[in-house]
Amino acid sequence: MARMSWYEACQLDRSLMSLDHFFSRPPEYALTLTGGLTNRCWKIVASNGDAFVWRPTTPITKAFSISRHQEHQILSAISESKISPLPIFINDQGLLVEWIEGHALTHDLSFDSLLETMVRIHELDTRRIPVAPFNFTARVDHYWMMLREEFKHAPYDEVYQTWRKAPSLADVGVVLCHFDLAGYNMVGTPQGNKVIDWEYAVIGDPRLDLTLSIDVLGEDPIKSVHQYCQVRGIEGVDDWVEGVMAWRPRATMMAMLWYLLAYQLWGDEQYLTQAQNTADTFCS
Structure with a gap:
């Protein structure tokens, strides 16, 4: 600073x-x-x-x-x-x-602690939040339209076209989602963990929010879904596992477009490398 x-x-x-x-x-x-x-x-x-x-x-x-x-x-x-x-x-x-005064939890946050915080957010009353539900296709289409033509080629265009539609899933309701919940956006305080940087927060499918955090932390998706459902007391785990597995490639594609757009805006090579690496995961 x-x-x-x-x-x-x-x-x-x-x-x-x-x-x-x-x-x-x-x-x-x-x-x-x-x-x-x-x-x-x-x-x-x-x-x-x-x-x-x-x-x-x-x-x-x-x-x-x-x-x-x-x-x-x-x-x-x-x-x-x-x-x-x-x-x-x-x-x-x-x-x-x-x-928020406290210490950043970038390097010392357990996944159990993250899940507890995520559940607290997901159980907040959404009726008091006057925002429109998240539209996945609209968001990734916006990212794509913002990109210059030089990025609209293979493999990026193929990945985008394949995964731009939201999956058809069993309805588990919508909740407040942070969409970037990880240690770098959490602060440890005497009153407990607090969450910062709510700029991507939406009303949406909790399984997508869970998917994003699982991927950032590199956690096992099946085990993580079971942990989450246990914390929330959810019995129909199969719908949640299916949802997370369906959202994973779409979340990865959305991240790929984000990195491309970040590279276009800032010119930092690390973002282009991240986009290329993300696209490569689909090939492998």
Whole structure:
């Protein structure tokens, strides 16, 4: 994290100037947060010591179909759960949320602990969350349309066309899904684990949310589904196993498109390598 004065930060990121009327006095300082991939966020420390995170709206967030207003609605709706940061302020430039003090769980989070947190999220009341259900095909089609023609060739186009439709599965209901739940988005606090970076959160199939976390952590899918169902007290495990196995290639394809789009936007070769490696998994 690079620490700088408020004036210097505003020169670097003009969206911060939209907070001038929020703070009665200019903040003490700001720090760039480097943990996020999609979001280039700031930690802001006010003159009274209060700390916040500024999550700007940028061409990058728009390219990935991320809405700070939807993120604000979700965080507002689940604020009583104490599992997420409190939303503080929203405008057309971005979203200000509270800073969660604690230690990142990037390297010391057990899968059991992750599942417990995921279940807490999945059992929240979705009736209080005013957002439209997730549309898988619309999301991957958006990623594909954002890509330049140079990427729309084999093997990427074949993988995309094969897996762009959502699977036909037994209905297990929809829940609030984080869609990027892993240790790097969790913070250990004295009050328990808390979850940050809700920009991809949606109302959707919990089996897709589970699939995404299983793949990120490299866990065994069958064993993981049984663990999840045990924690939630679900008896019809077969529908969940079938769902996760059906979502896996589609989630992998979605990740492939995400990496391609990230490479197009940032030009970082690591993203192109990740996209190529992901595409290669279909060939093997």
